[in-house]
Amino acid sequence: MHTGSCLCGSIRYTVDGALGPLVFCHCARCRKANGTAFLAAVTVEPATFTVSDPHARLASYESSPGVFRKFCGHCGSPLFSHRPGPPEVIRLRPGTLDSAFAGPVTAHIFHRDRAAWLEGAEHAPTYDERP
Ligand SMILES: [Zn+2]
Ligand SMILES: [Zn+2]
Numbered sequence: 001m002h003t004g005s006c007l008c009g010s011i012r013y014t015v016d017g018a019l020g021p022l023v024f025c026h027c028a029r030c031r032k033a034n035g036t037a038f039l040a041a042v043t044v045e046p047a048t049f050t051v052s053d054p055h056a057r058l059a060s061y062e063s064s065p066g067v068f069r070k071f072c073g074h075c076g077s078p079l080f081s082h083r084p085g086p087p088e089v090i091r092l093r094p095g096t097l098d099s100a101f102a103g104p105v106t107a108h109i110f111h112r113d114r115a116a117w118l119e120g121a122e123h124a125p126t127y128d129e130r131p
Contacts (some may be wrong), residue, residue, distance in 0.1 A: 001016055004096040005098055006071075007075040007076070007077045010057045011052070011072050011077075013049065014050045015048050015092070023040075023042075023108075024038045024105055026108060026109065026113050027109070037115045037117070042091065043092075044080075046089075046090050055074075058072065059071050060082075066083055066084070067081055079092070
Protein backbone atom coordinates (compact mmCIF):
# COMPACT_ATOMS: atom_id res chain seq x y z
CA MET A 1 0.00 0.00 0.00
CA HIS A 2 1.29 3.41 -0.98
CA THR A 3 -0.14 6.84 -0.22
CA GLY A 4 0.51 10.27 -1.67
CA SER A 5 -0.81 13.82 -1.89
CA CYS A 6 -0.35 17.15 -3.62
CA LEU A 7 1.59 20.02 -2.03
CA CYS A 8 -1.50 21.66 -0.45
CA GLY A 9 -2.99 18.34 0.69
CA SER A 10 -6.34 18.85 -1.10
CA ILE A 11 -5.90 15.69 -3.18
CA ARG A 12 -4.82 12.36 -1.71
CA TYR A 13 -4.41 8.97 -3.34
CA THR A 14 -3.69 5.40 -2.45
CA VAL A 15 -2.15 2.56 -4.43
CA ASP A 16 -3.35 -0.72 -2.99
CA GLY A 17 -0.55 -2.75 -4.50
CA ALA A 18 2.95 -2.54 -5.85
CA LEU A 19 4.35 0.34 -7.88
CA GLY A 20 5.48 -0.48 -11.40
CA PRO A 21 8.81 0.35 -13.03
CA LEU A 22 10.25 3.83 -12.35
CA VAL A 23 11.18 5.70 -15.53
CA PHE A 24 12.69 9.14 -16.08
CA CYS A 25 11.27 10.85 -19.18
CA HIS A 26 13.39 13.61 -20.74
CA CYS A 27 10.93 14.66 -23.48
CA ALA A 28 10.13 18.36 -23.96
CA ARG A 29 6.45 17.92 -22.98
CA CYS A 30 7.40 16.38 -19.63
CA ARG A 31 9.95 19.14 -18.98
CA LYS A 32 7.31 21.80 -19.69
CA ALA A 33 4.59 20.09 -17.66
CA ASN A 34 6.81 19.84 -14.59
CA GLY A 35 9.25 22.74 -14.95
CA THR A 36 12.07 20.31 -14.25
CA ALA A 37 14.91 18.65 -16.18
CA PHE A 38 12.93 15.42 -16.50
CA LEU A 39 9.79 13.67 -15.27
CA ALA A 40 9.82 10.71 -12.89
CA ALA A 41 6.91 8.32 -13.45
CA VAL A 42 5.84 4.94 -12.11
CA THR A 43 3.13 2.85 -13.70
CA VAL A 44 0.33 1.75 -11.38
CA GLU A 45 -2.37 -0.82 -11.95
CA PRO A 46 -5.62 1.21 -12.48
CA ALA A 47 -7.67 -1.18 -10.32
CA THR A 48 -5.36 -0.48 -7.35
CA PHE A 49 -5.47 3.33 -7.65
CA THR A 50 -7.93 5.48 -5.67
CA VAL A 51 -8.07 9.29 -5.63
CA SER A 52 -9.69 11.35 -2.86
CA ASP A 53 -10.56 14.86 -4.07
CA PRO A 54 -13.21 16.26 -1.67
CA HIS A 55 -12.84 19.86 -2.94
CA ALA A 56 -12.93 18.87 -6.67
CA ARG A 57 -9.53 20.38 -7.30
CA LEU A 58 -8.16 17.69 -9.63
CA ALA A 59 -7.52 19.44 -12.96
CA SER A 60 -6.69 17.87 -16.28
CA TYR A 61 -4.83 18.82 -19.45
CA GLU A 62 -4.84 16.71 -22.61
CA SER A 63 -1.17 17.14 -23.61
CA SER A 64 -1.37 14.67 -26.49
CA PRO A 65 -4.44 12.94 -27.92
CA GLY A 66 -5.90 10.59 -25.32
CA VAL A 67 -3.31 11.39 -22.62
CA PHE A 68 -4.50 13.56 -19.72
CA ARG A 69 -2.03 15.12 -17.30
CA LYS A 70 -3.72 15.43 -13.90
CA PHE A 71 -2.66 18.08 -11.42
CA CYS A 72 -3.98 19.99 -8.42
CA GLY A 73 -5.78 23.12 -9.64
CA HIS A 74 -5.07 24.80 -6.29
CA CYS A 75 -1.32 24.20 -5.68
CA GLY A 76 -0.27 23.01 -9.14
CA SER A 77 1.34 19.70 -8.13
CA PRO A 78 1.53 17.26 -11.07
CA LEU A 79 0.03 14.01 -9.71
CA PHE A 80 -0.36 11.46 -12.52
CA SER A 81 -1.18 11.00 -16.17
CA HIS A 82 -4.19 9.04 -17.34
CA ARG A 83 -4.76 7.34 -20.65
CA PRO A 84 -8.30 5.96 -20.52
CA GLY A 85 -7.29 3.45 -23.20
CA PRO A 86 -7.88 0.62 -23.71
CA PRO A 87 -5.57 -0.37 -22.29
CA GLU A 88 -6.00 2.11 -19.45
CA VAL A 89 -2.63 3.45 -18.24
CA ILE A 90 -1.88 5.50 -15.13
CA ARG A 91 1.59 6.93 -14.58
CA LEU A 92 2.04 8.33 -11.09
CA ARG A 93 4.48 11.15 -10.21
CA PRO A 94 6.47 9.53 -7.39
CA GLY A 95 7.61 12.90 -6.02
CA THR A 96 4.07 13.17 -4.58
CA LEU A 97 4.36 9.92 -2.56
CA ASP A 98 4.11 10.20 1.24
CA SER A 99 5.02 6.53 1.73
CA ALA A 100 8.56 5.25 1.29
CA PHE A 101 9.65 4.24 -2.19
CA ALA A 102 13.22 3.33 -3.14
CA GLY A 103 12.92 2.78 -6.89
CA PRO A 104 15.15 1.77 -8.61
CA VAL A 105 15.16 3.78 -11.83
CA THR A 106 14.76 1.27 -14.64
CA ALA A 107 15.18 3.51 -17.71
CA HIS A 108 15.72 6.99 -19.11
CA ILE A 109 13.40 7.57 -22.08
CA PHE A 110 13.60 10.31 -24.75
CA HIS A 111 17.21 10.65 -23.58
CA ARG A 112 18.21 12.35 -26.84
CA ASP A 113 15.89 15.27 -25.85
CA ARG A 114 17.43 15.75 -22.37
CA ALA A 115 18.06 19.27 -21.06
CA ALA A 116 21.59 20.48 -21.87
CA TRP A 117 21.84 22.00 -18.40
CA LEU A 118 21.53 18.55 -16.80
CA GLU A 119 24.95 17.54 -18.16
CA GLY A 120 27.56 17.26 -15.40
CA ALA A 121 25.00 17.84 -12.61
CA GLU A 122 26.44 14.91 -10.63
CA HIS A 123 29.74 16.84 -10.31
CA ALA A 124 28.26 19.97 -8.66
CA PRO A 125 28.88 20.42 -4.90
CA THR A 126 26.17 19.04 -2.61
CA TYR A 127 24.74 20.50 0.62
CA ASP A 128 22.36 18.94 3.12
CA GLU A 129 20.42 22.23 3.23
CA ARG A 130 20.40 25.52 1.32
CA PRO A 131 23.95 26.92 1.97
ZN1 LIG B 1 -2.91 20.78 -4.06
ZN1 LIG C 1 7.83 12.62 -21.53
